[in-house]
Amino acid sequence: VDLSNIATLELWNKIRKDCESVDTSSIQRSFVNHVYSTLARTPYNLDEFGAYQAAAHSVRDQLIHKWISTQQHFTRSNPKRVYYLSLEFLMGRTMQNCVINMDMEEAYSKALREMGLAFETLYDQETDAALGNGGLGRLAACYMDSLATLDYPALGYGLRYTYGIFEQRIRNGEDQVEYPDYWLRFTNPWEVARVDVAYPVGFYGSVHNDSAGRAGQPGQPAARWEPAEFVQAVAYDVPIPGYDTDTVLNIRLWSSKPQRQFDLSSFNDGEYEKSVAEKQRAENITSVLYPNDNTPAGKELRLKQQYFFVCATLQDILRRFSKLNLPWSELPNKVGIQLNDTHPSLGIVELQRVLVDEHGLEWDIAWALVQRVYAYTNHTVLPEALECWPVSLMERLLPRHMRIIFDINLYFLRSVEQRFPGDYERLRRMSIIEEGHQQMVRMAYLAVVGSHTVNGVARIHSDLVRSKLFRDFAEFYGDDKFVNITNGITPRRWLHVANPQLSALITKRLGSNRWLKDLTELSRLKAFADDEDFQQEWRQVKRTRKESLAEYIQKHVDTAGEGPVNSEALFDVQVKRIHEYKRQLMNILGVVHRYLRIKEASAEERRDIVPRVFIFGGKAAPGYHTAKLIIKLINRVKNVINADPDAELRKLIRVVYIPNYSVTLAERIIPASDISEHISTAGTEASGTSNMKFVLNGGLLIGTRDGANVEIAEHIGGWDLAFEFGAKAEEVDDLRNKVRYLRPEIHPAFRRVVEAIKSGQFGDSSPFVNMLDRLVSDGDYYLITVDFPSYPEAQERVDAAYKDQKKWTRMSIENCAGMGFFSADRSVQDYAKKIWGINPCPPPPSK
Ligand code: 475
Structure with missing residues (x-):
């Protein structure tokens, strides 16, 4: 766009301001516009789902304006950012949460009511985004809400699975059967496809020594990996609005696509089917969320997902860093990466590989940077839930990474031996490689060795992490490397959205809704615990909610005429x-x-x-x-x-x-x-x-x-x-x-x-x-x-x-x-202070 003419620029700014306005008639205009031009429908054939879609697109427009402003503000302010890497984000529905966080629920409600629609009844049309199994995935979603609410310069990274967690039905009144969750069937208004943001990801292939012939040699390990198979990672961005702030963060989800649009040569060779099959294989990588909770899947495709994820994510993070034109020594001052369990821990190896093989850093210098960038959250101490990958599989899929892991382990064990000379039993226990009839990579140990801080998610758990699970490591590194951050939940979704009746009662009693941003305000309710009237209202809310659940059960659960x-x-x-x-x-x-x-x-x-x-x-x-x-x-x-x-x-x-x-x-x-x-x-x-x-x-x-x-x-x-x-x-x-x-x-x-x-x-x-x-x-x-x-x-x-x-x-x-x-607000503040060393980066007051 030619913006050299001041008048042109002013026109752009004026129109953009108009687009951002949320008065009744602007909402109505935007809604009608989406009914007609996005959905090609009219009020005569608009069903509830169509109305939901139009409303969602209208809300999305608002979201995107704030999101662009936030991202521009972060780019200009250039603070240290934290990247939350998670194979799972269990988001649930979006629309109501969005309008509440952006304080637009009443405006939408009023605007649509005038047009003969009840906005609140449209919420039920939305399908959950269920890209997670349970606790770990939902925690990631709560943390993004809190990071946005507190204006932290954070970015979530995940995978855009075509199929989320399966739909469960009960067959013959007793057995679980699983059905695929094809959540993208009717397109997803809450994402923005970024076809301009795409990276190649390689698999398999071979490793070649660098020109000096030193591949894998301790001290000088640069080498060249030639993957045999490539796919593309394409970005889809999901905006995350904070509550009562203009900050809108981003979760960037990667989708796998074939490298080339069409392989003409195989077409000419009459191998059309083969080339289509190859295309499908690429799309396979992000097709399904593995439905295991607290147990690893151990499948080759799962390992592919993990590497695909960290490879694309690191290219994106490093591209952003390289735009700053800073020396590599500045990396830990601009980038903090939080690993949500070991699932993305290959990122440690990948960063070491990129720094050493592609940017020519010396091993030790690169490794010191890697350790200052990463931190790892452990979510389970169950022995069977700890991820281990066969060395043989890793060698085949990621030959260069496997060598790097062996080298990381070698240097690590040498340093352990220095501290505990001759204690080979200890070396066996602490080795990243588990010896046995089949050698295995212990991903949790890799994550511990490659991170500056390891945290558990509740006090008793963190104590067990330090004293049992990683006991040898706590002895070696000192207790300070192992910290506790007790989990939290977002009070916006889990009280205000889920239970508007209780939210209203609390706000009425406390005289303000400040508790939604400072949950410790709730302690003032103690004074009313014996108050007769308050008790009655409190009970009434619970009764209402129980009746509504009873109604749901009656309608939607097979109660066999009971x-x-x-x-x-x-x-x-x-x-x-x-x-x-x-x-x-x-x-x-x-x-x-x-x-x-x-x-x-x-x-x-x-x-x-x-x-x-x-x-x-x-x-x-x-x-x-x-x-x-x-x-x-x-x-x-x-x-x-x-x-x-x-x-x-x-x-x-x-x-x-x-x-x-x-x-x-x-x-x-x-x-x-x-x-x-x-x-x-x-x-x-x-x-x-x-x-x-x-x-x-x-x-x-x-x-x-x-x-x-x-x-x-x-x-x-x-x-x-x-x-x-x-x-x-x-x-x-x-x-x-x-x-x-x-x-x-x-x-x-x-x-x-x-x-x-x-x-x-x-x-x-x-x-x-x-x-x-x-x-x-x-x-x-x-x-x-x-x-x-x-x-x-x-x-x-x-x-x-x-x-x-x-x-x-x-x-x-x-x-x-x-x-x-x-509150998850407290949790993310704990992370920011104890682990990330980042500060809020609030948007400038709007003029
Ligand atoms: C804990 N999931 C909860 C919660 O910290 C805790 C996912 C994929 C593969 C293997 N496992 C998973 C988990 O391990 C998980 O959800 N862990 C849970 O994390 C958040 O509150 O106690 O069980």
């Missing part, structure tokens, strides 16, 4: 990925226990029982047999209890399995919970984040002393305000040995439950026999038999507390009031 759930009953919720360590099995065995007790109770005794609805939800990894069996058992128990001929009993106990748990369902379920279950074996759940969401919404917890439960209890005022049971983390090793070798007496209540299932009371028991027998022989790794007696006992304390509604409401208010610490 009738509506009683929203007066206590709602007991466990929604999360199905995993043995999370112990949904213990929960359902507890349900059976309660059922048997109610069955034998007299009419008199029954009058004393608090009616409960047990609500389950969660997906099992498709290849995780035991997890699928647990889903089956939950549903079997559900089907029998809900169909019990005793109508009086059915009023006291009910079980629901809500299929296809998702971010959007979480927003419905969490505000409706009275009590939620966070009952992992102590020392196994790194943090948990739904525990925070439940408490923030006035639900109480029943849980073990695990993950963030421990800190939640501290902040709300102790375990008197939550329901604790079970073994402590320090006792777990010893208990495992006892269970395994000494077989302590199994509690009769537990035996009875197992016998009931084995007797066929819940249908053919043969699928479950093995799983249950393992528990009572030597296979109770997660200590269900050990914790079981104290679990129903804790549930009785829940019942007792619930009977006193005043006491319960006071606890609920006090729980919520103590949640200030668990």
Whole structure:
């Protein structure tokens, strides 16, 4: 564009200002314009989905203006930036979050109402962006919201999977079946395709010595990698608006495309089909999110995804750095990279490769820079969840990287040996390469060695990371390298958006909505915990939310004609990925226990029982047999209890399995919970984040002393305000040995439950026999038999507390009031100070 004429420039600026205006008529213009010219529709054939699309495009326009301004501002201010690398971003829906963060909800609502449309009803038309499995992916999404809200110069990087986490359906009322989640079917208004931003990514091939013939030689390891296969990484940008600020950050998602548009030579050779197949192979790389949570997939395609991701991301980061014309020594002052678990840890090797092989830096100088750039977040200590890749696979797919890993390991082990001369056992333990019948690369060790800081995600978890998982490394590097950053959640989505009723009540009581930006403000609610009127309003909100969930269940969950759930009953919720360590099995065995007790109770005794609805939800990894069996058992128990001929009993106990748990369902379920279950074996759940969401919404917890439960209890005022049971983390090793070798007496209540299932009371028991027998022989790794007696006992304390509604409401208010610490705003500030060394870069005040 020729802008040399001042008048031309002014015209551009004036028109842009017009485009940014959000008064009623501008919104209406933009909406109508999208109905006609984006969708080619008219008000006569506009259905709800079309209206959603037009509204979404209109909101997107607003978003993009602010986003461009933010990016220009960052470029001009040139601060150190942090890059959050994650193979998963579990975003959920976008539209409502956007208009709330940009303070446009009322404006849109009014503008569309005048046009005969209810804006709020359009939210339900949106499909979730579900590019993540669970906790780790949702954490990345919460952190982007907080980074934007606090004006940090940050950028997220991820993959644009064609298929997100699978859709779960329940077949025959009991079994999980998976369906592909083709979320891009109707195009995605929340992304901007950047066809101008594309990088080549190579795989396979061979390594050649550099001219001096020194490839792989310690001290002088420059070499040339000639990949045999290339694909392209194309950028798709997803704008992330902060709350109550003009900052709009970016998540850049890579999509794989074939290198050349069309291979004419193979066409001429009559190999047309081959060239199309090649094209499809390239697109394969980003086609599907691996559906494993807390277990690595171990597939070649997954390793390809990981390298594809870091290769494109580093080219992008380094291109931005090179525009600054600074020496390489400045890299750590401009670039911080956070690794969300080990999944992107090949980035460490890739950066070393680029610096040494492509830019000619000396090994040691490059390595010192690499270590100052990277930091690594660990999300699990489960041994089977730690990523390891076969050396043979890595050698084939990434031959140069494999050599670099061997060299990194060599120098590292030499330095360990200097500190601990002759301690070969230590070298074996600490080696990045695990020796065995098949050599493996331990990705967690690579991440530790290549980073300046390693963090766990809750205090107890970080203690275990330091004292057990990476004990040798903490001894070698010193404790300072290992820090804790307790996870947090965004109060915007998880209270204000998910629970507008409670949000309004809190704002009314506190006299302002400042708590949305400073969650510690909630502590002022404590003063009203016993206030009669406030208590009533608080209970009313919960009731409303329970009724709305009951309605959802009635409409969308197959309840086999069982009738509506009683929203007066206590709602007991466990929604999360199905995993043995999370112990949904213990929960359902507890349900059976309660059922048997109610069955034998007299009419008199029954009058004393608090009616409960047990609500389950969660997906099992498709290849995780035991997890699928647990889903089956939950549903079997559900089907029998809900169909019990005793109508009086059915009023006291009910079980629901809500299929296809998702971010959007979480927003419905969490505000409706009275009590939620966070009952992992102590020392196994790194943090948990739904525990925070439940408490923030006035639900109480029943849980073990695990993950963030421990800190939640501290902040709300102790375990008197939550329901604790079970073994402590320090006792777990010893208990495992006892269970395994000494077989302590199994509690009769537990035996009875197992016998009931084995007797066929819940249908053919043969699928479950093995799983249950393992528990009572030597296979109770997660200590269900050990914790079981104290679990129903804790549930009785829940019942007792619930009977006193005043006491319960006071606890609920006090729980919520103590949640200030668990805002993701606090978490990202911790990261900024303790790990990244970055500062906010707020937009200049607009003129
Ligand atoms: C922990 N996912 C929670 C949460 O810190 C914690 C994804 C792909 C492959 C393998 N695993 C994953 C996880 O490991 C994961 O989600 N971990 C979770 O991270 C956030 O709150 O306790 O289990």
